[in-house]
Amino acid sequence: MSLEIVRSVAALRARVAGWRKEGIRVGVVPTMGALHEGHMSLVRLAQSHADRVIVTLFVNPTQFNNKDDLAAYPRTEHEDAAKLAALDVDILYAPDAAEMYPNGFSTTVSVKGVSEGLCGAFRPGHFDGVATVVTKLLLQSGADCAVFGEKDFQQLSVIRRLVADLDIPVEIIPGPTVRETDGLAMSSRNVRLTPDGRAAAPALAAALFEAATKLRTGAPIAPTIAATRDAILAAGFTEVEYLELRDAISLAPVDALTGPARLLVAAWRDGVRLIDNVQVDRP
Ligand code: PAF
Numbered sequence: 001m002s003l004e005i006v007r008s009v010a011a012l013r014a015r016v017a018g019w020r021k022e023g024i025r026v027g028v029v030p031t032m033g034a035l036h037e038g039h040m041s042l043v044r045l046a047q048s049h050a051d052r053v054i055v056t057l058f059v060n061p062t063q064f065n066n067k068d069d070l071a072a073y074p075r076t077e078h079e080d081a082a083k084l085a086a087l088d089v090d091i092l093y094a095p096d097a098a099e100m101y102p103n104g105f106s107t108t109v110s111v112k113g114v115s116e117g118l119c120g121a122f123r124p125g126h127f128d129g130v131a132t133v134v135t136k137l138l139l140q141s142g143a144d145c146a147v148f149g150e151k152d153f154q155q156l157s158v159i160r161r162l163v164a165d166l167d168i169p170v171e172i173i174p175g176p177t178v179r180e181t182d183g184l185a186m187s188s189r190n191v192r193l194t195p196d197g198r199a200a201a202p203a204l205a206a207a208l209f210e211a212a213t214k215l216r217t218g219a220p221i222a223p224t225i226a227a228t229r230d231a232i233l234a235a236g237f238t239e240v241e242y243l244e245l246r247d248a249i250s251l252a253p254v255d256a257l258t259g260p261a262r263l264l265v266a267a268w269r270d271g272v273r274l275i276d277n278v279q280v281d282r283p
Contacts, residue, residue: 003085005092009140012054012093016142024051028143030134033057034074035083038149038178038186043087045175046147055084056137057094062101063129074188093141100136109135111165114157114251118264119275122241127158134159138168145171151178151185153262153277157251177276179205185276196236197270203235204267208278212263218283221245221255225263232267241266241273245280257282 006012019026027050029042039055046053057080064070077094084092108128115127138146148156160172178186183205184198193201211228215221229240246253248260257280264277 003081003089003092005081005094007093007095008099009095012091012140013142015091016054019052020142025145026050026052026054026141026143028054028056028137028141028146030056030058030137030146030148031080032059032073033080034076034188035080036186036188038151040083040087041178042147042149042175043084043089045173046145047087047089049145049147049171049173050143052090054091054093054141054143055089056141057092058100058133058137060100060129060133061097062132063126065123065125093137100133108132109162109166111158111161114154114161117253118154118242118244118246118251119266120154122266127155130155131158131162135162135166135168138163138170143170145173147173147175149175149177151187151276153264154251157249183209185274187274189272189274192270192272194270197272200236200269201274204232204237204265204274204276205278207231207235208263208265208276212278212280215245215257215261215263215280216283221257232265237267237269239268241268243267248279 016026027046029046031039043053043055057077059073059075061070081092109131110128111131120127148159150156156174163170163172180186182202184190184202185205207228211224214224225243229243232240243265245261245263248262254261259282261280262277263280266273266275
């Protein structure tokens, strides 16, 4: 079947209702486009959990706290559609802003707790924008399952929380972070690095993995984090916005490894903000 491009909520609902009558399981992969291999792995994961897959493409203005960042965000629908067609995706749902936020739109989904700190502290309003648009996309698609990448681990935690709190009947499936061969987590921001920045960037993941290994084998948390921060700066990053060990479910700060934890980082190089995270199991 060829890729169908759908632009309205009504058309999407009609399509999904037809599938439902046939007992077909539907998966959705929300994206903002500029698709790379990381997104493709999420699509393949959705296809392994569902009979039909919808990929959504909407550059959501409400999650950008910086107008220039929104304006600079790559818009490559034509190329994205070709990549999805090659993977046999069933529907590309690409509404415009008026369809998502019609005149009079006044509702915000705001998730306390997991949205606070980390990216939430540096990008005011970002997770309200994400939570609101993801709630809409889940309700519009009525999908049985939805795939989100672990690369945006705090976003994944926010989405898990809102789905549980709002009783949205969808299974959230986490997709492992896809990395370049040198370890750099794939991101649409990587192309904005200078050649020197691109060469330095894998040090971020290397520092995280090294710290995770040390913590797993019982190294003390605070000094390990301080040394990892120094290593990231020494590798050529200009700023470490945050580097924190958090509980893997609640995202509460962790000062002893009593259960699964996540080490999360945001750091700047060449005016590009890179994020990454790794699992840290108890020793
Ligand atoms: O991760 C993203 O690309 C976006 O935050 C999402 C989940 C599609 C919501 O706009």
